[in-house]
Amino acid sequence: MIRNLLTKVMLGALLIPLANVAAMAQAATTSATTTQVAADPGGNQGGPEAVWYDGKGSVWIANQFHNSVSQISTSNGALAATYTVGAGPVALASDGKSLWIANLRDNTVVKLNTANGNISATFSVPGGPGGMAWDGSNMWVTCRENNTVVKLTSAGIVATTVTVGRRPLGIAYDSATATVWVANNLSDTVTKLAASDGATLGTFATGRGPFGVLAAFGSIFVSNFFDGTLTRLSPDGLTTSSILVGDGAAGMTADTANVWVANNGVNTVTKLNASTGAVSRFPTGRGPFGVVLDGTGAFWTSNFSSGTVSTSKSAATLISPVATN
Secondary structure: OHHHHHHHHHHOOOOOOOOOHHHHHHOOOOOOOOEEEOOOOOOOOEEEEEEEEEEOEEEEEEEEEOOHHHHHEEOOOOEEEEEEEOOOEEEEEEEOEEEEEEEEEOEEEEEEEOOOOOOOEEOOOOEEEEEEEEOOEEEEEOOOOEEEEEEOOOOEEEEEEOOOOOOOEEEEEHHHHHEEEEEOOOOEEEEEOOOOOEEEHHHHHHHOOEEEEEOOOEEEEEEOOOOEEEEEOOOOOOEEEEEEEEEEEEEEEOOOOOEEEEEEEEEEEEEEEEEOOOOEEEEEEOOEEEEOOOOOOEEEEEOOOEEEEEEEEHHOOOOOOOOOO
16 A cells, blocks of 8 residues: 555556565565654655765755755764755765755756755756766766656766656666666666767666666666566676565665665565575565665665654664654
8 A cells, every 4th residue: 555655656657466565575574673763743744765875974865745855873863954955855876075966846956065964056957857876977867757867967067868768767877887777667677878978778678667776796686666576687688587575676775795675565675685595674664765774784764655764773772763854
């Protein structure tokens, strides 16, 4: 039910029945618990969606319906700050200096100084900007309403605009091959682009409703929202495996051995060993979309439906719940 509601809100697509994926994912969930360190006091309407770890002791949350980003300390879960950004922030990415935020509803991308919360630049990106990926020099942005990907220079100048599949959402840069991979949510494909000039190098089949993309372990991983699977592709686009992870497979991250996936429909995070295929699942708040690791091995999720942030960090280290937005 939660995943179906969020599908209407986030994807605007027809609902596609799943064949017991949710029940299978729940059955495999471990008995470990998470601590919900942040709750939205405003009727759970903040819509925390994207999450990013800055490497300096804070996780950052994009609050889609409150037009803000929140900074939370990973040491104790305290809310450090909340900053107003554009309308409908849905994605976060860094260029190593600034935090870039994609604002879906006002068609902008902003750069924020994480030291003081000041917005240093605002760029117009028509077409519903969403997923972002930094290639070392440029920021690539998916535009879900006009089926394009835009390559922005560090100064926000549009260097390239490329037409891809229907409703592009997730995007990732693969430094090993200097390519950009785009998840086309309503085409059930991923598009491979040359980072140098945006040339299309191939389009490859995935599972149903590809949402996120991750380049890791010499492979391209695609989370498929509608069938709860993870498609693993070789760099030339060949499918090497398809793994059941959980209904509403969404945001992803990786550590040195595992891929982590937020399962929006069953309120879990899946940990997949990239070498053995072993799977573990951990409970979260309702409707997780994003997941990051904080450098200590603890995961943090942005829980869209419950308006919370969950972490696997020991409850003994955390303070009482605080507002994210």
